[in-house]
Amino acid sequence: MGISAINTGNNLVYLIVAALLSFMGISGFFGKNNLSLVDIDIEFPQEIYAGSAFPLKVTLINKKRVLPVFLMKVNIDGHTAFFPYVESKSKSSVYINISFSRRGRKEIEDLYIYSVFPFNFFTRYKRLGKKFEFIVLPQLKQCTLLALYEKDRRLRGDRTSDSTGYETDIVSIREYVYGDPMKYINWKATAKTGKLKTKELSSLLYRPVIIDFDEVAINDTEEKISCIAYSVSKLIKNNTPIGLKIKDRLYNPDITQSHKINMLRELAIYEDR
Amino acid sequence: MKIDNVTTIKIKSLVTIISYLIGAIGFISVYRYINPLYSVAFVFLFILSMFFQYKQRFYIPKWSLNIFSVLLIAFNLYKINTEELITQIVQVILMIYAVKFLEEKRVRDYMQIYTLTLFLLAGMGLLSMNISFSVFLVIIVIMLSTSFVLLTFYSQEPDMELTKKTAVRIVLKSLYIPCLAIPLSVVMFVILPRTQYPIFDFLNRADKAKTGFTNKVRLGAVTNIQEDASIILRANMEKINNDDLYWRGIVLDFFDGVSWTSTDKNPVPQSSSIIASGKTIKQTIYLEPYADRYLFALDKPAFIYLRGIRRLDDLTFRMPSFIERRLRYDTLSIISDYLFESHVDTKIYLQVPEGISQDIKNLAKSIMKGEDRMQDISSLISFFNSGSFMYSLKNLPITRTPLDDFLFKNRYGNCEYFASACAVMLRLAGIPARLVGGYRGGYYNDVGRYYLVPQKNAHVWVEAFLENKGWVRLDPTPASIDNFALSKKVHFMFRMRLALDLINYYWYAFVINYNLDRQLGIVFAITKAVKRPDLKFNTKTIKHLKYAAMFIMISLLLFIIVKVIMKKRDVERLLLSQFYKRLDRYGYKKRESQGLEEFVEGIKDDNVKTKAWEFTRQFEELYYRDRKLNKDDIKRLKDIIKAI
Helix, strand or coil: CHHHHHHHCCHHHHHHHHHHHHHHHHHHHHHHHHHCCEEEEEECCCCCECCCCEEEEEEEEECCCCCCEEEEEEEECCEEEEEEEECCCEEEEEEEEECCCCCEEEEECCEEEEECCCCCCCCEEEECCCCEEEEEECCCCCCCHHHHHHHHHHHHCEEEEEEEEEEEEEEEEEECCCCCCHHHECHHHHHHHCCCEEEEEEEEEECCEEEEHHHCCCCCHHHHHHHHHHHHHHHHHCCCCEEEEECCEEEEEECCHHHHHHHHHHHHCCCCC | CCCCCCCEEEHHHHHHHHHHHHHHHHHHHHHHHCCHHHHHHHHHHHHHHHHHHHHCCCCCCHHHHHHHHHHHHHHHHHHCCHHHHHHHHHHHHHHHHHHHHHCCCCHHHHHHHHHHHHHHHHHHHHHCCCCHHHHHHHHHHHHHHHHHHHHHHHHHCCCCEEEHHHHHHHHHHHCHHHHHHHHHHHHHHHHCCCCCCCCCHHHCCCCCCCCCCCCEEECCCHHHHHCCCCEEEEEECCCCCHHHCEEEEEEECEECCCEEECCCCCEECCCCCCECCCEEEEEEEEECCCCCCEECEECCEEEEECCCCEEECCCCEECCCCCCCCEEEEEEEEECCEEECCCCCHHHHCCCCCCCCHHHHHHHHHHCCCCCHHHHHHHHHHHHHCCCCEECCCCCCCCCCHHHHHHHHHCEECHHHHHHHHHHHHHHCCCCEEEEEEEECCEEECCCCEEEEEHHHEEEEEEEEECCCEEEEECCCCCHHHHHCCCCCCCHHHHHHHHHHHHHHHHHHHHHCCCHHHHHHHHHHHHHHHHCHHHHCCCHHHHHHHHHHHHHHHHHHHHHHHHHHHHHHCHHHHHHHHHHHHHHHCCCCCCCCCCHHHHHHCCCCHHHHHHHHHHHHHHHHHHCCCCCCCHHHHHHHHHHHHHC
16 A cells, blocks of 8 residues: 555545545554553462362553553463453452362462454563462362261260350250251240240360371372361361371361361472472 | 454454455555556456455366456556556556455465555655555554554464454554554655756646636636636735735737637847836745646736746746646746836737627727726726726627627626726727736635635636826726625635645655655754854744753653662662672672672682672572662662772
């Protein structure tokens, strides 16, 4: 078209060429602008287990004053989050399914945004130079170890705790509160008082168990870690206080969620390569 | 997924709809210039393709469409001729355009459609110089950019659905691109490189020749010109007295009783001066194409600047070929009723038709006694202006003896009859005379500072030769100025048209006629202004330039101030970088990944480390409390850094 403009000397063809050139120039500017003032935030779920997919929340923050972000893709370790349109001065989130095969400390370093906007001719990239660190917990693998501890626990017997739960012993009877399960209504007391009464049952607290990492007789370290992790997670679910002895460190038995995570993290970074 | 109250639009449908709109506009831009058969074919195929699109089935296989396209090109190649080359190319492009619409369209096909649209538009540019081109250009640029953006969305995810709100937003925001691109293309247009000699100049099709003066004018034929509503020329110049507005074009000197013709004239060098006294007026004339080769300029044109122009000895200017394209030329004219010449060829200028009637001879003799030529001339003019002759454009005597009918029977006619009768009678009285064809009057546009001269102002007048005086202009047509000037009663619509013509004028002046010369002109003007601003200090343009420069300087200054203030807010970062610089002197470089404390902890020299900790502690205390640092804080921290 440019050549034809020069060769014909026709100003109207020149006008088209001028329009095309400025169009290309402006679109180049828009393409560049599209990538600027864009920030990416990633939110990790608390528990990321090796080998299983989890949803990763990717948020794109458009800090531009006027222009929206068009057709932005975010590369996160080879996974892509796609944002078709984000208004100026606003943010948008998408979830991408992602999984890591190995436990341990992980870094997302290769974080870049790219877009074909405004025209599908070429893709512009921009590295964000941001780093996200997180720990991938070991894969949970069912194994016989748990059965061993279960057995051990049964042998030692249970112990009632002072806290209420939904086990068998009645601790007290109280007024019905909306939402109490029907089966816990004490009909006898209800009949007596004429008001709905609920049984308060004790929760059982099992005897604490401590897993000594070195004592577990599994040769393959990964297998061993996965197995211990599985046991830890399962036992805590069953309300069994569990502790862990690993590398001169002792986690005293407990049943809280944060305790579980701490132990799994310790396992995750064990001899991390 | 369908959410209540939220209508979603498929991006694919959006792209399709806009592409069809573009297709329709592409077609409209060229249909006037091509064979109607092709137009009909295109419309048929276009509607058919809409039907296919609606049914989501494309009944004609792609290969057969491709074969059709190839055959079409081959057929047109076979028929090709250089005269109508562009028209043929446009027709072929239009057919391929239709074929593209008939196919099932993917991203690539849409891109091809858009490219073809631009080709069609270029074709329109080559086929027409009309201002409507710019309208099409703007519409197409806007639509194409919107469509391009949507197409990019489509290419990323073909099944994407947008809410109506988002779709509208995307379209609106993508309009920023043409909004910025259109002004930029004006700049681009000015600076794009030009050549002096286009190679394929013939591709620019000539505008259709209009009516106008030719070197043979039959009596009564000028009415055809006068009934033409179009414009013949625009002349950029100062406003002058209406009585002086005679646009000289052609000189007619041979009369056979029915028609006037122009005999062969000798070219004279343009440098030879004309002898006339009066005011010199410079004009820049934009002449529309018409049926002959003569250029028009204000009467007594002394000089016309145009490549290839020839001046003839009857003071007319002629181009080597027919004026098939709009021309722009500068000319200098001397406003004068007289043109001095020492002698003339009486054989030419005293010629009368052989069968001229005795009645006319007698009439001439009765009016002009032959004692005083000046007296004779004035009595002849007053004979025509006495009131017994009427000016009329209707029922003109187009007979074998038009002059007799005019003088003795009808006693009405238009300028040709008056001028012819006058010239013939002058010749009969022994005064050499000739007819000058051109235009009379014009409408001055005060904004654009130009005269608009329509075809209806076509006029013929007489030049008579007097010894020692030369050629004197005579206009026997009664009250002619009223017919050609803008009277107060003129229709409002006509005034509106005049005002609107300004757009046309600028279009021709600045777009169509923009060329290497003018481009260089701009460069020279700028360099001149830049090199010697002091010399032109008090001219108006420089004054404007000065204001512009001042405005830019002030904005720049404000920008810098704002930047500095903004930076001040970021004083924390500044302090940190000073701190790092200081430590860098001792060879401690902070790595990107290191935190501030981590970095300070890594310092081996105890003395430095203590001071660095001092800074870190104080800095963090201020920074993490989210408190703005005041002057004292900054000074304290700076002192610590200095002490390190």
